[in-house]
Amino acid sequence: QSALTQPASVSGSPGQSITISCTGTSSDVGGYNYVSWYQQHPGKAPKLMIYDVSIRPSGVSNRFSGSKSGNTASLTISGLQAEDEADYYCSSYSSSSTLVVFGGGTKLTVL
Amino acid sequence: QVQLQESGPGLVKPSETLSLTCAVSGYSISRDYYWGWIRQPPGKGLEWIGSIYHSETTYYNPSLKSRVTISVDTSKNRFSLKLTSVTAADMAVYYCARARGPPPPFDPWGQGTLVTVSS
Numbered sequence: 001q002s003a004l005t006q007p008a009s010v011s012g013s014p015g016q017s018i019t020i021s022c023t024g025t026s027s028d029v030g031g032y033n034y035v036s037w038y039q040q041h042p043g044k045a046p047k048l049m050i051y052d053v054s055i056r057p058s059g060v061s062n063r064f065s066g067s068k069s070g071n072t073a074s075l076t077i078s079g080l081q082a083e084d085e086a087d088y089y090c091s092s093y094s095s096s097s098t099l100v101v102f103g104g105g106t107k108l109t110v111l
Numbered sequence: 112q113v114q115l116q117e118s119g120p121g122l123v124k125p126s127e128t129l130s131l132t133c134a135v136s137g138y139s140i141s142r143d144y145y146w147g148w149i150r151q152p153p154g155k156g157l158e159w160i161g162s163i164y165h166s167e168t169t170y171y172n173p174s175l176k177s178r179v180t181i182s183v184d185t186s187k188n189r190f191s192l193k194l195t196s197v198t199a200a201d202m203a204v205y206y207c208a209r210a211r212g213p214p215p216p217f218d219p220w221g222q223g224t225l226v227t228v229s230s
Contacts, residue, residue, distance in 0.1 A: 002156055036216035045223050051216035089157055093214035097173045100159035
């Protein structure tokens with residue numbers, strides 16, 4: 001069982017916006033601004049899309065945005081494109097003995 | 112451009128030791144940053160294994176700590192993972208990655224290497 005809770009799947013049509021949630025506790029998501037999001041296509045390594053809750057690395061489309069409220073972080077993808085279909089994982093620093101925790105992943109389907 | 116590449120045996124027998132190496136190019140591993148290992152069992156999510164900084168500071172996932180060792184070889188600009196007493200539960204794609212610190216993010220990642228545990 002993953003430390004952070006994500007929906008197993010979300011879907012949307014091209015052009016629409018979707019949001020993926022990532023729920024933790026005050027010991028991880030809620031306590032620190034160290035939430036990151038990764039995109040993983042089948043058979044590929046994860047790719048960093050958002051870090052420190054809402055910062056986009058250079059080269060990542062501005063269609064991707066991140067936010068946090070309390071113990072829940074969110075990844076929003078606007079203007080959905082077919083290439084966005086992938087698995088998405090959140091991660092956070094944790095003050096528990098497990099310093100780095102991941103969510104269980106969310107499969108995004110572009111209809 | 113920083114690149115990471117995992118290497119090592121793709122098949123390990125139960126109870127034996129898994130050994131993987133991550134070669135880093137485009138950046139001196141001794142300069143800065145943490146260097147970490149993450150694994151992903153087939154069809155499942157990501158699990159942080161541990162991270163190392165400057166050869167002397169290591170952080171391990173408590174669930175694996177008794178079996179894991181991460182080390183750095185600055186002369187070859189690479190770092191390594193050893194996981195002892197492997198079982199079928201250790202079968203996974205193992206990724207190496209660069210990290211800013213104990214906190215995420217991890218970026219970039221290696222392409223990953225599948226390790227199968229079987230006799």
